[in-house]
Amino acid sequence: MHExxxxxxxxxxxxxxQYAKAAGAQADDSEALRLYRDIPLPRRSTSGSAGYDFFADxxxxxxxxxxxxxxxxxCCPMRPGWFLALYPRSGMGxxxxxxxANTVGVIDSDFVSGETxxxxxxxxVNRESDQVIRIARGDRFCQGIFQIYGVAEDDDAFASRxxxxxxxxx
Numbered sequence: 049m050h051e052x053x054x055x056x057x058x059x060x061x062x063x064x065x066q067y068a069k070a071a072g073a074q075a076d077d078s079e080a081l082r083l084y085r086d087i088p089l090p091r092r093s094t095s096g097s098a099g100y101d102f103f104a105d106x107x108x109x110x111x112x113x114x115x116x117x118x119x120x121x122x123c124c125p126m127r128p129g130w131f132l133a134l135y136p137r138s139g140m141g142x143x144x145x146x147x148x149a150n151t152v153g154v155i156d157s158d159f160v161s162g163e164t165x166x167x168x169x170x171x172x173v174n175r176e177s178d179q180v181i182r183i184a185r186g187d188r189f190c191q192g193i194f195q196i197y198g199v200a201e202d203d204d205a206f207a208s209r210x211x212x213x214x215x216x217x218x
Contacts, residue, residue, distance in 0.1 A: 056194035057126030057157075059089040059100070062167040070119040070167055071105070083185070087121040090192055099191030101137065102170065110174040110181040115149060118189060123166030126157040132192045134170060140189060145176025148190065155192070168192075 061067070064084050065075050073080035083105050090100035108116045124132055134153030140146040149171035160166030170190050174181050183189050199205075 056130040062123045066165045067121045101188040102190045104183045104187045108183040115173045118170045120168045125160045
């Protein structure tokens with residue numbers, strides 16, 4: 049039986065300790081635990097939407113020419129042959145010029161096996177606006193789209209991931 053669209057993976061929350069570490073909180077921080085518990089899993093707005101919206105875990109401000117790292121509290125185990133591409137929501141980019149620092153976030157299928165437990169962090173930059181960009185807790189700020197990839201006929205990559213963000217090289 050063929051599934052369409054095909055199922056690529058699933059979203060889940062990272063363990064609280066992993067979230068707290070990335071958010072700069074202590075493991076016994078009750079406010080961080082409350083924020084963590086309230087984080088919704090990414091979801092599509094309509095059946096025709098390609099992107100899964102990610103939600104801000106707390107309030108953020110991005111000053112002109114500045115940036116903010118958003119700790120999503122989310123990881124995404126995926127089937128081999130898939131990756132999750134992260135993009136800013138079109139309103140963020142079109143209206144305010146907000147971009148991802150790395151232009152497109154690529155979450156590999158084996159990212160979840162690294163030292164970060166696959167915790168997806170998103171760095172947004174405000175390069176075009178002369179205003180402070182505010183993202184409120186619960187706002188949709190980026191979207192993830194599952195994509196399939198191929199490999200070269202003579203591919204010989206057999207190593208396993210050991211690190212987290214940026215661990216596969218420069």
